[in-house]
Amino acid sequence: MSDQRIGFIGLGNMGGRMARCLLDAGIEVVGYDADDKAAQRIGVTPAPSIAEVVGAADIVLMSLPDSHIVEKVVEGSDGVLDAGRSGQIVVDLSTASASSTKRLAARLAEKDMAYVDAGVSGGAAAAERGALTLMVGGDPAAIERLGWVWEPIAKSVVVMGDSGAGHTTKLLNNFLNAVSLAATSEVMVAGKKAGLDLHKLLEVLNSSSGVNFATLNRFPKIVDGDYLEGGLTSKLMTKDVVLYGDLVHELGVSSMNISGPMASFGLATALGYGDVISNRVVDAIGDIAGGIRLYES
Template identity: 70%
Template sequence: MSETQIGFIGLGNMGGRMARRLVDAGTKVLGFDPNTAAVTAAGAEVAASIAVLIETCDIVLMSLPDSKVVERVVEGEDGALTHARAGQVIVDLSTAAASSTRRLSALFAEKGVSYVDAGISGGAAAAEKGTLTLMVGGEQEALDRLAPVFRHIATKVEFLGPSGAGHTTKLLNNFLNAVSLAATAEVMVAGKKAGLDLHQLLDVINASSGVNFATLNRFPKIANGDYLEGGLTSKLMTKDVVLYADLLHELGVSPLNTSGPMASFGLATALGYGDQISNRVVDALGDISGGVRLHDPV
């Protein structure tokens, strides 16, 4: 066992970038992903199995699509829970259901393992630069042990409370992200059809009460044909909105505002944009509005 080697399960769009940040900082990373090419592309050593990775590393990071995949990795045959040992810290960087997170945390606690939920925000660009925001739930002692790791991938690490608090915060944030992206896409298509100069429109909105992350950071580039590829897909955005609705049901809060983003990203998926960056929702809305594109064809 090596205290200097970090395990990383799931080296996809975000995980691969985070693993690369660790490798470039001089950290030894042992990675496992069904696509072994993704592990080597990140500069990590390929683990033969999840079991080998868990048995080798004292700190393990996971970046997986959803709770169902996390549960298979943790509770599946020969999975992480089977091979976990006292003193380990396992970090779930996925966007997952807090109820599932709390259940897995309790199972790991029985083996003396600290299970930390760390929702991430910032997208592929921030993962590339190591400037992510981490929303953390779990034990403060475990977070202290993770500080040398997190400093290479994030510039803001916020401890929010016990197990599940990080993933809860992540879902709340992602829902607002979904709302602002879907609503701004609709507004921009309307602005285009109205004959407005889109950059001028954005300048006005960004100095007014409609300003949001999408108007500030996404649409100034989308209006020029740069969709900022590499981020969250429409399918994953839809998944996050569903998780948010499930969370509100558990909390006894009426999810009155979920229908807009559900319809928008569901439309994007139905029209073939599901596996592309969620910013393409503007093209889906444009398709049903007469074939509108914000930018002039090249």
């Protein structure tokens, strides 16, 4: 078995792009996705089942929508746990529940397998360029073995601690992302309705205390009609905020700020924007403000 072969389960929006970066680096990738055409589109070697992927490589990456699906893939019949063997490393690149991650790690450890959680940040654009930020948790020896895997897909890898630490960090980051995107969308709609020049408004925000990732990186494009399609959807953003709420509840931390993004991305889904990029939340807020659009062609 080649040391430069990776198994990849989940070849969707993010997983497919990461798999492509690994291929471009000369690494053989054997992949499986619920969409049986995904592997062919990306160019990876297709596998007919999860078990076949696990049997083909010592390192298996997963990029899946949520913990419920991760658990089915890992613990289901002919899943990762059934097909796995001693010494394998399974890397979960999903946005997932830290408590679920810790439980799965313990189960795999009983079979002498390592389970590493690696939250990713940067969106589809960074995944395309191999420039993601990874926040990683798990066994230090297993993480050390993954350096050659990280290199083609990430510009920054931060080891956060033991199992679950990577996914915990990811949820904290995604919550701040949701807050800033939802709040900035509301501000930009208000600015438009007030008759302000939106480019000038962003110039002020980006040199003032209101600056955030959305004002710096999203809205300079959105106000010119480019929504940066292809990234996290409003439905997935809502899922991440719910996971954050579960996390802080488990930690005994009150969240007074969760209602804003829950309402905003819930509104986006209710108005038909749930399956497109979460940046479209600005259009949902614009809809209920009288049909406001930041960009008018």
